[in-house]
Amino acid sequence: MDSSSTTAAIETSGLTKRFGERTAVDGVDLLVPRGSAFGFLGPNGAGKTTTIRMLLGLTHATAGQMRLLGHAVPAERAAALQRVGAIVEDPRFHPYLSGQENLRVVAAVRGPETAERIAPALARVGLSERADEKVKNYSQGMRQRLGVARCLLADPLLLILDEPTNGLDPGGIQEFREMIRAMVEQEGRTVFLSSHLLDEVEKICDAAAIVDRGKIITQGPIAELAEGGARHELIVGVDDRERAIGVLEGLHQVREARRSDDGLRVVLAGEPETAAEVNAQLVSAGLAVTRLEPVRHSLEQRFLEITARLDAPAGDTHAAPEEART
């Protein structure tokens, strides 16, 4: 086992990149645990790709520290990248070489033990049959899969994927999601996935960081991110809605109760555990409760709340600094 296997897969502190006067990445502190799929979520131009490029040594950081799999970058770059596979932006290949030959080129650079991983990697992404075709004849989806195969040559503990589903059709996206989840759940790899697609991150990742204008706004498990700072809300199904609203309005645990298409929407005044007390009060008032379901806030909703606050005038942005981890 790797001596540094207990450390985080990615750890950055104060990571900063400036291009002249413009700050593309501004003091980013990231902590990506091992064995998880971690989303790096932000709008286009938020600094996601620049952060990835610094992590991989493709461009120098202006300031800050980075560690990949426990190794300091750039000081121990070679050791850090030995078990890292990455797709940065679109996967690119020599178009006049076959898929297999393109992998041979990278395998030669990685080391002698890598050549024997070419065939399994091509099989893993379903390209064995077309491995001898020139890449210029590959579809976008096949190129993405070949990009993943190239990552697998490193037998990676960490995969860094930058907008990996760009250009894929819905079937390809679904297939890709399943492959990523399998890599995390069955093979124990860590996947760091940058995307501007909220749905994608929510469906693939266990945790995420939201980045905007070079800064990490918040990070944590997906469920916590979606719920974080949001009100606790219930969908309540009862036999008599009018009477139920009267009962709910008299309860100190309830801030707001209103009708909705799916029953009643009840906003709790306190913690989600008070839902049980609300239920007990409704039952004791003689109402038949047929449904009591917490409203699950989507990451998209949360993301839009956060970025809307950032766009708001200075006086309206009071919540953002409390959530920002950087």
Next chain:
Amino acid sequence: MTAIALRMFDADLLKLRKKRGTLIWVVVLALAPVIVLFTVKAIQHSSNAVKYEPAGGTPGFTDGLRLLCLFFGPLAAVLVGVEAGTGDSSAGVFRDLVVTGRSRLALFASRVPAALAVCWAVTILGYGLVLLGSFAFASNLPTPDLALVLNGLGFTVLATGAVCVVAVGFASLTTSKPAAITALIGWQLVASPLIANISSLGKGRDVVLSQAIVHFSPVHVGDRGASVTMGQGTALLVLAAWLAVFLALGAWRTRTMDS
């Protein structure tokens, strides 16, 4: 380490070998002019043996070597060197090689032997044609002796190899294939002869690479290639300086550029 270097060399060789378009031009530039030269001279001789001497022999060897080593061979070397120097960058693959963790200097270093291998494979074939023409069409003329044959081979290797290495370094510096090809061919075909013929530049003309290379020619090049006379030491120094400077610039750029 040696095993990795060999595999990287093999991979770079694969990239160059499979780049059919470039390779075809390289072969055409290195072989076609020699074939045309001997064919035309042979036709001329057969049509008027009094006016035109046989196509081969030592004179034919001299003409063929000059054509190969001072004009078309270096152009072929430029194409190979530029392809080796810019291939990964222009395909967008360089960053994927960098993220393997392998040293950028190692990535640069493996381009040079691969480019030389392709360049020499083709130009030595061209030299074989020069020899074939020299002996096949010699008729009553003297043919090159073994020493001249070996010196000619050495000169072919030197003249095309030096240009090829400079091209790898320069192309790695610019990372642009069109820019590198235009600049190097312009320098080789236009600027170099022009500078060499400006006598007012005096010893300053010694720094022209092609003039330093000509110094090592085993045959008399005459005013169709050599305009500057320089000592052996100066020629070696100029040659070494060109190689060192452009290798250093290419390595520096490969090591420091954002990819």
